Amino acid sequence: MKVAVLGARGKVGREICAGVRAAEGMALVAELDLGDSLDDLVAAGAEAIVDFTHPDAVMANLAFCIEHGIDAVVGTTGFDEERLATLRAQLGENPGSGVLIAPNFSIGAILMMRFSAQAARYFESVEVIELHHPDKADAPSGTAGRTADLIAAARREAGLGAPPDATSTGIEGARGADVDGIKVHSLRIRGLVAHQEVVLGGSGETLTIRHDSLDRVSFVPGVLLGLRRIGAAPGLTVGLDAFLDLD
Ligand SMILES: NC(=O)C1=CN([C@@H]2O[C@H](COP(=O)(O)OP(=O)(O)OC[C@H]3O[C@@H](n4cnc5c(N)ncnc54)[C@H](OP(=O)(O)O)[C@@H]3O)[C@@H](O)[C@H]2O)C=CC1
Numbered sequence: 692m693k694v695a696v697l698g699a700r701g702k703v704g705r706e707i708c709a710g711v712r713a714a715e716g717m718a719l720v721a722e723l724d725l726g727d728s729l730d731d732l733v734a735a736g737a738e739a740i741v742d743f744t745h746p747d748a749v750m751a752n753l754a755f756c757i758e759h760g761i762d763a764v765v766g767t768t769g770f771d772e773e774r775l776a777t778l779r780a781q782l783g784e785n786p787g788s789g790v791l792i793a794p795n796f797s798i799g800a801i802l803m804m805r806f807s808a809q810a811a812r813y814f815e816s817v818e819v820i821e822l823h824h825p826d827k828a829d830a831p832s833g834t835a836g837r838t839a840d841l842i843a844a845a846r847r848e849a850g851l852g853a854p855p856d857a858t859s860t861g862i863e864g865a866r867g868a869d870v871d872g873i874k875v876h877s878l879r880i881r882g883l884v885a886h887q888e889v890v891l892g893g894s895g896e897t898l899t900i901r902h903d904s905l906d907r908v909s910f911v912p913g914v915l916l917g918l919r920r921i922g923a924a925p926g927l928t929v930g931l932d933a934f935l936d937l938d
Pocket residue numbers: 697698699700701702703704723724725726743744745746748765766767768769793794795796797910
């Protein structure tokens with residue numbers, strides 16, 4: 692499989708390039724970064740791309756790939772329902788491509804999200820704390836947004852209302868961001884990579900579910916799995932769970 696990496700000089704892109712070079716059955720045919728032309732993908736004969744660029748850049752990259760029948764495995768964050776709808780429409784007009792959007796490619800983070808959704812129905816309180824390096828462009832993280840959505844859906848299904856919170860006065864922002872009714876707190880700390888805690892609480896007990904990406908190599912196996920599976924998955928896939936046998 693001929694693979695190109697977009698964002699190849701970035702923190703994650705560098706690790707993905709190394710992973711693709713070492714992977715059996717894959718050839719790294721192009722390494723693009725800011726300022727390079729997307730036409731290089733066609734010239735290199737890329738069959739699939741991996742995108743770890745920037746939320747402001749990724750939609751144009753994907754429009755080009757979909758138009759040219761190139762599959763895409765996307766780690767870049769910033770996908771809301773409006774962006775996903777745009778991609779579905781573009782893929783509907785060009786059914787030759789597959790696009791996988793995954794807010795987190797590490798297996799530990801995927802399990803952390805799943806365990807959090809499983810636990811959510813049993814606890815009155817729940818909040819999400821995500822901790823990242825201070826060079827991160829977006830807050831809250833894509834992973835935290837997805838976790839909050841999954842927890843909110845599980846609580847709705849279980850008939851739970853809003854988590855209890857008597858706060859009526861104080862400094863704006865002190866209680867974090869509201870994502871689908873779930874509080875999310877974003878820390879930006881030099882020395883960290885990517886970490887998240889989900890803190891749940893009920894009568895006389897708490898449960899904390901924590902995941903730590905200590906090194907960006909944690910994202911590589913998931914991306915390689917996505918590349919191996921995307922050719923047989925036309926259209927839009929959200930979350931690497933779709934390609935994992937977790938049940
Ligand atoms: N899904 C997942 O598992 C993970 C997702 N991410 C996400 O991936 C994205 C990248 O993260 P990270 O590697 O830390 O960021 P970096 O800033 O280290 O890397 C991004 C790279 O992309 C380059 N770039 C920017 N715009 C373009 C463009 N239009 N075309 C090609 N290259 C471009 C940047 O260049 P320059 O520096 O010159 O601007 C930079 O080299 C973020 O959205 C992050 O949240 C990160 C880790 C895991």
